Amino acid sequence: MSRSFKPYPFTPRHYAGEVPQLVDGCDPVRRAVAIVGGGPVGMTLALALARQGVRSVLIEADDGVCTGSRAICISRRSLEIFKRLGVVQGFLQKGLPWTGGRSFYRDAEVFRFAMHQDDEQSLPPMINIAQYQIEQLLLDEVEQHADLIDIRWQTRVTGIEHHTGNGATLDLSTGDAAWQMHADWVVACDGGRSTIREALGLKLTGTTYEGRYVIVDIELESERATERLAYFDPPSNPGSTVLVHKQPDNVWRIDYQLRDDEDPEAAVKPENVMPRVQSVLDSMGETGEWSPIWITVYKANALTLERYRHGSVLFAGDAAHLVPIFGVRGANSGIDDADNLGWKLSCVVNGIASDRLLDSYSDERVFAARENLSYGMKSTEFMAPPSFAFDLMRQAVLGLALHHPAVRPLINPRQTHAIAYAESPLNRIAAVASGAFAKGPGPGTVLPECRLQRLCDGVPVDIHLTDLLGPCFTALRFGADTAQDEAWQQLHHALGEHSIPFKAITLVKGDVPRASVPHVLDPAGRLHEMLDATPGTVYLIRPDGHVLARWRNGNATNVQSAVTASLTI
Known part of the structure; x- marks a missing residue:
């Protein structure tokens, strides 16, 4: 089957890498806060600081917003945070709201779930929106605060020297130029392969799952309602689990589980992906023309740092924790990190709080991460059973759910929710x-x-x-x-x-x-x-x-x- 790849229906802006005027190879301006990583977490933090009048510099290795299929679901809690930051309207205008989903076992529906929604709510429980759109909406607002937020595009961190009680020095590379920057506080928002975390010799601990998923974005015009669809052992893909999400601009995200005997490198080749996607669409009754946009492979991790504060260096988002995609806790938990850290770091920088307040950031968000991980692990073990015993249990639950409604809640995907800091x-x-x-x-x-x-x-x-x-x-x-x-x-x-x-x-x-x-x-x-x-x-x-x-x-x-x-x- 031959299908040509289409680009995403999105035109990103590209930014040049610029080096400030240096003195002896160093930026002469000592920064109050240096944020490493200009993704959703880093930009949310920069906006939270700016709302309190705190200057920051965003250090981003790329030349613009992200590409490819990454986070796609934004929760009500994240929307509430964006509302306080003054950016929520763009998300509501662009995103596709949804309130629940359906799960199927083979060709029969076995479970429906609905997230809390009533007349008291001002925001939907969830919207689907691609990460490049998330980042562009945040970037548009960041650019309105150029007096408080400086962005250093195409700039990589190559090292960090932590000065006990006196900030840190970042080694940076922009093109062929190597230079340094001093900062009172450094926040690592640089993702799952965090350079800052590695440079400080810190390790994530937890569980890594062997099961893999192929993630495919396609363009497909359809009038189907926006909801989360999950297919367990469908006739179209026997032995697999398939997740389907509709996104804005006629983009659809399809995730399907690889069998243990499948080679991940071969599995992402177009000639192997296209028939699988077509069979999924056929089983859904989708008959429209479609084109592939993006293919990648994903492996679930449930990992966290033990502490998110290390002196004047703090960690947030995937640099601090890696949460399985099931239940959409990844980007949402990172946005919550930025919200929690934003007000506390602002108070410290503005001289109205002791830096001990930042220890409560670590306490609260490590607690939240462990709760997110516990839910994420339960979802992962059901979606992609890590052993024969888990697979046997899942088959039993799905089989019983066909005729016994009392069993069906065990299929609940446990969507992300606002976490109470019970032990703060x-x-x-x-x-x-x-x-x-x-x-x-x-x-x-x-x-x-x-x-x-x-x-x-x-x-x-x-x-x-x-x-x-x-x-x-x-x-x-x-x-x-x-x-x-x-x-x-x-x-x-x-x-x-x-x-x-x-x-x-x-x-x-x-x-x-x-x-x-x-x-x-x-x-x-x-x-x-x-x-x-x-x-x-x-x-x-x-x-x-x-x-x-x-x-x-x-x-x-x-x-x-x-x-x-x-x-x-």
Whole structure:
């Protein structure tokens, strides 16, 4: 079967590698933050720092955004992060939203799953969008912050010298020029083959799976709905597992498992790939013309560093952990890394926090990685059984699922979700106060979404809770206690004098007279109910959307103490 390859329906921009004016072979400008790797994680971090006025330099080996088939699914949690960074609209306009998927065993459907979605949500649970599109949307925003974000394209890190307590020196190569850069902080976002990690002699630990998948991107015009499709032992590809995702611009991603006796090098040759893809499309009932775009092979890893902070060098994304693709936790967990690190590193660079705050980044994100790995490993062991015993178990589950609905949840792909930092050192700041609540998100947990209203010239306008959150500490005051207003104003002023980003928002139920509504209305009292809030309740939210503390009867003094304690932990 002869089919010509088509390019992706995307025209990337290319950037020249430029070297700054050097003094004795070194950039004379000492950088506050050097970010190695200009992918989704590195650019998200640079934007998070810029929102706090922190300058950074992005060091990227390529001459533009990535090529090929990489991350394709962005979760609601990542979209919430992009919303706080002011870039979410491009993702919503370009991405294809989806809420669930179907799994088939041979030719019968055995499982359907649906991710949480209701009228309270402002964002879809998942969108499909190619990584080159993700990077371009982020790059467009990065270029709007050229005063704070410097990009060094076509520049490779060739070495690093870590100075204990005094930053690091990076050895760099741009074309034929070798030069150095000094930085107070270096963040390695340089992927699974991290140069920084290797240079420091650090090793990922965990599990590497032998099973391999061929990943194929094709162009196919189809009206089929966007959903995750999984085929186990399909008649078209006996003994294989096949995953199918629809992407924007008529691009489809097809992943299929290789049998143990198949040679990976031979398996990615077009003459072997094309018939497999055609058989998948035939079984789906897709009859349209199609063309291949990209072919590669993938091997699942479940690995992590033990710590993500090593003095003034920090790790994020694939440089810190490698998560199996099943459950789409790879890019999403890296974006969460950048969000967590962004506010903490900004506070340290801006001189309002002790650098010990960065240890909590490592604590929280290592905890998150281990949770992601545990789910990812379970999914991998079902999708690509690593042994005869796992394969036997999967066959039994799939066979029983045909006639026994109670077994079907075992096929659940365990999609990525927001992780609560249950063991975070920051949670101890107000742990006693949090015990007064019967339910609701405790310290370390991401706030749930909720539909609210804001009065504009006396007219209620629909908004969402995530619209109120920004890259700052946010206090949610429940109930209009005007006697405390002056104390809250003084708190805002006191924190502002120390350049600590903060705002307080008062929320009241819908039965409060309109004339006395000071800020935001909870029309049906749903947010009050979800947060177990009564008049006087205060929730303090971190800049990354996680709960820092909560009080049944809180005040400005409680909040000031908690913010100060978090920054001096």
